[in-house]
Amino acid sequence: MKALKLFTPLAAALTLMASLCTSAQAADDVMRVGTDATFPPMEFVQDGKRTGFDIELIEAIGKQLNKKVEWVDIGFKGLIPGLISNRFDVAASAIYMxxxxxxxxxFTDSYYRGGLAVLVLKEDASIDKPADLVxxxxxxxxxxxxxxxxxxxxxxxxxVVEVEKNQAMFDLLAIGRVNAAVTGRPAAVEYAxxxxxxxxLDEGLTTELYGFAIRKNDTELQQQMNQALQTLRxxxxxxxxxxxxxxxxKE
Structure with a gap:
């Protein structure tokens, strides 16, 4: 009876350790990715599903790494804080480096070149170049x-009229509440x-590089994603x- 009493706690402890190891192994097979899917063609929701260039590129990287991608939806301003606080492993949402x-x-190696662009109403002849933003x-x-x-x-x-969502920025321009909207060129072209x-406007404001953000201490994942990007190229x-x-x- 005494031997049985000693065995029971030991067995329970071993079972718990095995469970924890299994959970850790499962976590290694998952890559949690935060995104603000309101920025077509980079990331957006269509027919109830996330899609876009960033979405499909991350999914392709996940396959290269044999990891299941778990998406975490979050507003753009919360991406970097959410990444740092370990809510997800990667932030992928057309983020400038x-x-x-x-x-x-x-950041990973850059995966696309973009930059800030200006959207205006076609009927507005007062803005033909960035210098007209007066x-x-x-x-x-x-x-x-x-x-x-x-x-x-x-x-x-x-x-500057600040809005929470990308679409709200476009809507204000379309109804004439603002004279222009400034956003990444891929999204500006897609909306137009x-x-x-x-x-x-033909003349852009900046030239930028997009990258996937990763925590400072997660250098192994950074190297793995860079290798996957190289393979996909x-x-x-x-x-x-x-x-x-x-x-x-062309990039």
Whole structure:
């Protein structure tokens, strides 16, 4: 009886250890990815499912790493804080690799080139180039993005109207509540295709590189994702995705 009493706690402890090991192993097979799926063609929801260039590229990387991708939906301004606080392992949402962000997180190698662009109404002849963003003009931009600080620093005379969601920024322009909207060029071009009332200025504001954000201490995952990106570029899958979403194989 005494031997049985000693065995029972030991067996329970061993069972718990085995369970913890199994859970840890399962976690190694999962890559949690935070995204704000409101930014077509990079990431958005269509027919109830996430899709877009970033979404499909991350899924392809997951397959290369033999990891199941678990998506975590979060507003753009919460992506970096959520990553740092371990809510997910990767932030993938058309994030510019800015110096400020690189102080607190690491990035993969750049996976696409973009930059800030200006959207205006076609009927508005008063804005034909960025220099026309002068006093009296209202410009919408999404909170948490580079657009806000860039406008306040480089175009201090304009009134910046900050919105939570990318679509709200476009809506304000379409109904004439603002004179322009500033966002990433891929999203600006995509919106202009769907909304005949607007146009994208030929002259951009900046040239930027997109990267997937990873915690500073997660260098192993960073290296694995970089290797996966290299493989996808060499085997043609990356080119197929850029052709699908941007109509070109050029980055």
């Amino acid at each position: 800015t110096e400020e962000r690189q102080k607190v997180v690491n 006093a009296g003009k209202k410009v919408s931009a999404q909170v948490g993005t580079k657009s806000i600080d860039f406008l306040k620093t480089n175009y201090p005379a304009v009134t 295709k769907r909304q005949p009332k607007v146009r994208v 060499s085997n043609g899958e990356y080119a197929a995705l850029t052709q699908k979403w941007f109509g070109t194989t």
